[in-house]
Amino acid sequence: GNSVTQMEGPVTLSEEAFLTINCTYTATGYPSLFWYVQYPGEGLQLLLKATKADDKGSNKGFEATYRKETTSFHLEKGSVQVSDSAVYFCALFKETSGSRLTFGEGTQLTVNP
């Protein structure tokens, strides 16, 4: 079946540091890949997506590239801010699985001033 594995957290960084959160997936064919962010007390917000190999999703300074050869979709940001502190979820969507997202475990990011 489909699965998503994220790097173990939590991650603590200083403001303006470089961020990488690793995500790898297992699925047949070409799923769509997503990063969602969850701020305390809120639901999930779509951060970015990529739907085919070598696509790069980007939003608010965050980027992730769909790598079919390594089945990865790592999240990066060049300079994090305190306001980026949240939980980040990698997810995949496969149409043959219906409208079902398969999520990774989530990575808690804390950015200190």
Place this chain on the structure above:
Amino acid sequence: KAGVTQTPRYLIKTRGQQVTLSCSPISGHRSVSWYQQTPGQGLQFLFEYFSETQRNKGNFPGRFSGRQFSNSRSEMNVSTLELGDSALYLCASSLKDEQFFGPGTRLTVL
């Protein structure tokens, strides 16, 4: 365009009771999915409704059920509540592969 709304935002119930949660999707979205989020199990898919029909179901016991109305609003019901049902229940509406989540309903079972 208004986002996904869920009511109530918080609920406290006791073991053995039942509960109904409501979700109103984004206008024009016909698919509604439900997820359970707990610290131990993470985000787990419950079920999906499309045009009033359950199209997909996760691996949850029959105590968890749902339905969708003709206006795409959806409800989920949990009967005979157990302590382990304490969780954040998230609803998402979708158009194709993008799912948009509501703020969730925090259910506490005592």
